[in-house]
Amino acid sequence: MKKKVIVSACILGEYCRYDGKIKKINTVTEALKEYEIISFCPEAPLFGTPRERINVMQIKGENRIITEEINRDVTDLLREEIHAFIQQHPEAERIILKSKSPSCGYGTTPILNAKKEIIKIGNGIAAELMSEYYTDIKIEDECSYET
Numbered sequence: 001m002k003k004k005v006i007v008s009a010c011i012l013g014e015y016c017r018y019d020g021k022i023k024k025i026n027t028v029t030e031a032l033k034e035y036e037i038i039s040f041c042p043e044a045p046l047f048g049t050p051r052e053r054i055n056v057m058q059i060k061g062e063n064r065i066i067t068e069e070i071n072r073d074v075t076d077l078l079r080e081e082i083h084a085f086i087q088q089h090p091e092a093e094r095i096i097l098k099s100k101s102p103s104c105g106y107g108t109t110p111i112l113n114a115k116k117e118i119i120k121i122g123n124g125i126a127a128e129l130m131s132e133y134y135t136d137i138k139i140e141d142e143c144s145y146e147t
C-alpha cells in the first residue's frame with residue numbers, strides 16, 4: 001500500500017483558488033509518484049470558486065479568519081471543515097501546503113491588524129490545526145518545489 005501525502009489542492013492544479021486562477025506546480029506531483037495523493041482544500045467546498053478573499057486577522061489577541069469585503073468571521077466554519085478532514089485522514093505521512101494562504105500557509109501567512117496592516121507572519125488556520133494534530137510530520141511548503 002502506498003504512503004499517503006496531503007497536498008493543497010490548488011498546487012495540484014485544481015480549480016479552487018479564491019481568484020479562480022489555476023496554479024499547478026508540476027514538480028510537486030513529479031516528486032510524489034510513490035505516494036497516494038490526498039487533495040485538500042477547506043475553502044472551496046465552503047465558499048465556492050471564485051470567492052471573496054479572506055485574511056487572518058488578530059482580534060483581541062486571537063487569530064480569526066475574516067472575509068475581505070463584508071468582514072464575515074468564517075473561523076469556526078473553516079475549523080469544522082479542517083477538523084472533519086483531519087479525522088478522515090489520520091494515516092497521512094507527509095503534508096505539502098500552499099504558501100502564504102490564510103488557510104494553508106505554514107509560517108508564511110501575513111497576519112493583519114484591524115487596519116489590515118501586516119503585523120507578523122504566521123500560520124494559516126489549516127496549517128495551524130494540522131501542526132497540532134500531525135505532531136510527527138514536518139509540514140512542507142510548496143516553495144521548496146518551485147523551479
Ligand code: SF4
Nearest residue numbers: 009010041098101104
Ligand atoms: S491555498 Fe489551500 S485553501 Fe487556498 S485554494 Fe489552495 S488548497 Fe484551497
